[in-house]
Amino acid sequence: MSTMIFAAMDTTSNALALTLDLLAQHPDVQDKLRKEIVEARDGRDLPYDELVGLPYLDAVCRETLRLHDPVPLVFRETRNDIVLPLSEPIQGVDGSMMSEIPIPKDTAIMVGVMASNTSKTIWGDDAHEWKPERxxxxxxxxxxxxxxxxxxxxxxxxxxxxxxxxxxxxxxxEMKVVLSLLLSNFTFELSDKPIMWNVAGVRALLNLRKLAQCSSVLICD
Ligand code: HEM
Incomplete structure (x- = not known):
């Protein structure tokens, strides 16, 4: 049920809301993006190939989906005993270094998607900054x-x-269609009211219920 209700709608609408907030925070990016869209549209609706081919619009969407992933972690459960290889060694609580982790069957695993998307080792020192130019x-x-x-x-x-x-x-x-139409017609500015992004949601509660049924829990972050 959560897949049917949340998978398509809440994810994309969250990504769009965040993009508009980021564009309001970065008016220079918003102006540059609007210029690209208005010039390409030239008063008409853009055909599919031209819309998806707009480089700056694509960069803005990619960067938002990298840094503000609407699904920041996912839940998995091991069906068998497995050995999880690590991309780089980590230090255990006893001080020993390990390059793989044995995980027993029926372990709940929370996979930290955001940790990968914002890893400084992978993306560089500015990994936590929103920079469509990258x-x-x-x-x-x-x-x-x-x-x-x-x-x-x-x-x-x-x-x-x-x-x-x-x-x-x-x-x-969807993101590109909505952004191209909105930015052609409106300018987005920050509100005086503080914005609180609540990403806890029902999905997290469903995951917690499943976690409680597993024999052990591993958090990959
Ligand atoms: C920014 C938008 C979206 C993001 C970030 C996103 C992300 C994800 C992620 C991470 C999963 C895997 C979840 C898991 O296995 O626990 C997933 C699954 C799924 N998504 Fe999306 N999604 C987005 C938009 C959409 C849209 C627009 C649709 C449908 C039109 C959709 C349909 C689905 C479905 C049906 C699954 C389940 C696939 C399966 O279990 O085999 N999603 N999505």
């Missing part, structure tokens, strides 16, 4: 060398593998 030049080699298994832009935003998001192309198209 997508306009070749990405650092550390990004491709990391071999992130996500289906989208070296990011885990839409996950990877057999249960990856089936709507990832559609959601980007």
């Amino acid at each position: 997508w306009l030049s070749p990405l650092p080699s550390a990004v491709s060398d990391a071999h992130i298994p996500g289906i989208y832009s070296h990011l885990m935003t839409f996950l990877g593998g057999g249960r990856a998001c089936i709507g990832f192309k559609f959601s980007q198209l």
